[in-house]
Amino acid sequence: DAGVIQSPRHEVTEMGQEVTLRCKPISGHDYLFWYRQTMMRGLELLIYFNNNVPIDDSGMPEDRFSAKMPNASFSTLKIQPSEPRDSAVYFCASSPTINVLTFGAGSRLTVL
Amino acid sequence: QKEVEQDPGPLSVPEGAIVSLNCTYSNSAFQYFMWYRQYSRKGPELLMYTYSSGNKEDGRFTAQVDKSSKYISLFIRDSQPSDSATYLCAMREGSARQLTFGSGTQLTVLP
Numbered sequence: 001d002a003g004v005i006q007s008p009r010h011e012v013t014e015m016g017q018e019v020t021l022r023c024k025p026i027s028g029h030d031y032l033f034w035y036r037q038t039m040m041r042g043l044e045l046l047i048y049f050n051n052n053v054p055i056d057d058s059g060m061p062e063d064r065f066s067a068k069m070p071n072a073s074f075s076t077l078k079i080q081p082s083e084p085r086d087s088a089v090y091f092c093a094s095s096p097t098i099n100v101l102t103f104g105a106g107s108r109l110t111v112l
Numbered sequence: 113q114k115e116v117e118q119d120p121g122p123l124s125v126p127e128g129a130i131v132s133l134n135c136t137y138s139n140s141a142f143q144y145f146m147w148y149r150q151y152s153r154k155g156p157e158l159l160m161y162t163y164s165s166g167n168k169e170d171g172r173f174t175a176q177v178d179k180s181s182k183y184i185s186l187f188i189r190d191s192q193p194s195d196s197a198t199y200l201c202a203m204r205e206g207s208a209r210q211l212t213f214g215s216g217t218q219l220t221v222l223p
Contacts, residue, residue: 004155033210042215043156043200055209091155098209099144103155 004104006092012110018080021107024073025094033101034067034077035091043091049075082111115139118201118214126222131188135201135214138182142203142212145177147186150198150216159199160186191221 005024013019025032033048047057049069057067064083069075079086089108093101118135125131133147144163148156160175162168168175174187184203188195201214 043213045210048210050209093155098204099146099161099211100158101148101156101211103157105153106155 004092004094004102006090006104006107008107009105010108010110012112013082014112015083016081017111018078019082019086019109019111021077021090021092021109023075023077023092023104025075025092026102027073029094029096029102031095031098032069032075033093033095034075035093035103036088037091037106038088046077046090079109082109084111087111113138114215115212116201116203116214119217120215122218122220124220124222125191127191127193129191129221131186131191131195131219131221133186133188133199133201133217133219135184135203136182137184137203137212139203139205139212140179140182141205143206144204145175145184146202146204146211147173147175148200148202148213150200152197156200193221193223196220 007022034046035043037043046059047067052069067077087110089106091103091106093103095101116137147160149159150156162175162177165177165179172189176185198216198218200216202211204211
């Protein structure tokens with residue numbers, strides 16, 4: 001198994017641009033999580049899905065953030081428009097249960 | 113006050129030392145406790161998982177939970193340079209569906 005696959009690994013963009021981060025979870029994992037990690041705030045849960053359905057998006061910071069999971073093998077996190085304070089590492093994780101998360105390698109976003 | 117407090121370190125020890133990493137928490141409803149290890153430029157990976165109070169051992173690693181004190185620990189025996197990473201504690205209420213992570217402790221094991 002290739003694990004959780006995220007793309008792009010690095011993204012540098014200018015303020016106001018749209019950013020789309022992608023995630024392919026491990027096959028058979030019913031849960032998918034999007035986290036954001038910064039030095040100041042640590043690891044924060046943005047949203048999670050169960051069987052492709054968004055369950056809790058209370059961690060999504062603003063309406064500029066949206067996430068979709070059109071099928072069991074693909075999810076996107078979109079930021080539009082992006083701002084410098086969105087600069088962080090964004091992790092996707094999948095899990096067959098709540099506790100045992102498998103994280104991807106992360107997408108490092110820099111917004112100038 | 114954060115729900116989960118973790119000393120960020122950095123912590124530097126010589127190879128072979130016993131390492132103790134700790135987290136305190138304020139939410140008495142937490143029942144599931146985990147330790148994740150994160151190498152630089154990588155995602156966190158699950159190291160240990162315990163339910164409620166008690167000890168759990170896996171090779172050189174021992175996880176300890178004291179619910180009465182709201183305190184969890186991870187012990188690493190015979191530490192190796194390959195153990196150099198950031199260690200994050202995480203915990204969950206029984207009925208909740210999301211984990212609450214500590215901020216992580218950066219550990220360096222010197223050869």
